[in-house]
Amino acid sequence: MEIFTEIYTGNSKEQLKKIPNNSVDLIVTSPPYADQRKSTYGGIHHDEYVDWFLPISEQLFRVLKPTGTFILNIKEKVVEGERSTYVMELIIEMRKQGWLWTEEFIWHKKNCYPGKWPNRFRDAWERLLQFNKNRKFNMYQEEVMVPMGEWANSILKKLSETDKIRDNSKVGSGFGKNISNWLDRDKAYPTNVLHLATECNNKNHSAAFPEELPEWFIKLFTKENDTVLDPFMGSGTTLVVANRMRRNSIGIDIIPEYCEMVKKQLQPIELYLFEPKAEYEKIKP
Ligand SMILES: C[S@@+](CC[C@H](N)C(=O)[O-])C[C@H]1O[C@@H](n2cnc3c(N)ncnc32)[C@H](O)[C@@H]1O
Structure with missing residues (x-):
């Protein structure tokens, strides 16, 4: 089956209205952070960030399929020596829009710049918030399994007797674990921490994702011929x-x-291009 790409030039708040309801399987994006990068594409004041983002997340809710997932890369800045709370406020307001805040992944930036600040250490991680429309959504966990590595040889081989039987949840949730089940396996499920270097290649953009980041979420939440939106x-x-x-x-x-x-x-x-002047233009391969 042919795959397509559509590119819209303009403000997402307006351009998203051109995308049909329930048509996207995965949204992966990194919006401008509050007050950041004013010189290149305008910063939004941290007090206004939630009001700025909500009309966009409302459109994203409309275009995402009921089985789809929204991954939002965002991090609160420091304002007058304190972490700003706009990301937390945004989560609360998005829940009122109908979003479920299902998970939070951490992007550990393996190669973050060295530096010294008077009252904090260098910032080596960012949030990747996961939102869904439903508790049941498409997720292909086997696609992102990782090699067991040395862990299996060291920790697993020294298991106690209780570790070898199913260790039922103390809170009666019905969940439990039997660690010895993993002894002979080559692969394990990953954690919710992604260890990736920031983008080093000059991509003519000051805040580009490393390719592995969207790749990991595309593997986890989509199949071939599904549709991904940024x-x-x-x-x-x-x-x-x-x-x-x-x-x-x-x-x-x-x-x-x-x-x-x-x-x-x-x-x-x-490839379909949607530009302010030529509303619709088809480019032949
Ligand atoms: C953090 S960058 C995204 C970088 C991207 N993940 C990559 O790998 O290159 C945010 C982008 O949002 C764009 N932008 C800012 N406000 C926008 C808006 N209202 N609608 C659409 N795009 C916007 C900026 O021009 C910028 O390129």
């Missing part, structure tokens, strides 16, 4: 990876130069 696509990392993995992709960015740049990187596939 409403703040920047250099288009999400689209390029989705394209390579044979997923349909949709990207939006307010800066026309970024849209041009993404267009040039994509493989020759069916």
Whole structure:
């Protein structure tokens, strides 16, 4: 089956209205953080961030399929020596919109810059918030399994007797674990911490994702021919990876130069461009 890419140039708040209801399987995005990068694409004051984002998350809720997932990469900044609370406020307001806050992944930035601050250490992680519309959503856990490695040889081989029988949950949740079940396996499920270096290649964008980041979530939450959306696509990392993995992709960015740049990187596939002047233009591969 042919896969497609759609690129919309403009403000996500408006451009998202052109995307049909319940048509997207996965949204992976990193919006501008509050007050960040004013010089390149405008910062939103941290007090106004929630009001700015909610009309966009309302549209994202509409376009996401009931089985779909929304991964939001965001981190609160430090304001006058304190962490700002806008991410927490945003989570609370998004829940009122109907979103379920199902999980939080941590992106551990393996290569963060060294530095010294008077009252904190260097910031080596960011949040990847997971939201869903339903408690049941598509998730292909086997696709992201990791090698057992040395863990199996060291810790698992020294198991106590209680570890070898099913250790039922003390709170009666019905969940339990039998660690010895994992002894002979080659692969284990990963944790919710992703250890990835920040993007080092010069991608002509100051805040590009490392490719492994959208790739991991695309594997976990989609199959071939599913549709992935990035409403703040920047250099288009999400689209390029989705394209390579044979997923349909949709990207939006307010800066026309970024849209041009993404267009040039994509493989020759069916590409639709939505620009302010030419509303619709089909580019032949
Ligand atoms: C943090 S960057 C995304 C980087 C991207 N993940 C990548 O890998 O290159 C955020 C992007 O959002 C775009 N942007 C900011 N406000 C926007 C809006 N209201 N609608 C659409 N795009 C917007 C900026 O131009 C910028 O490229």
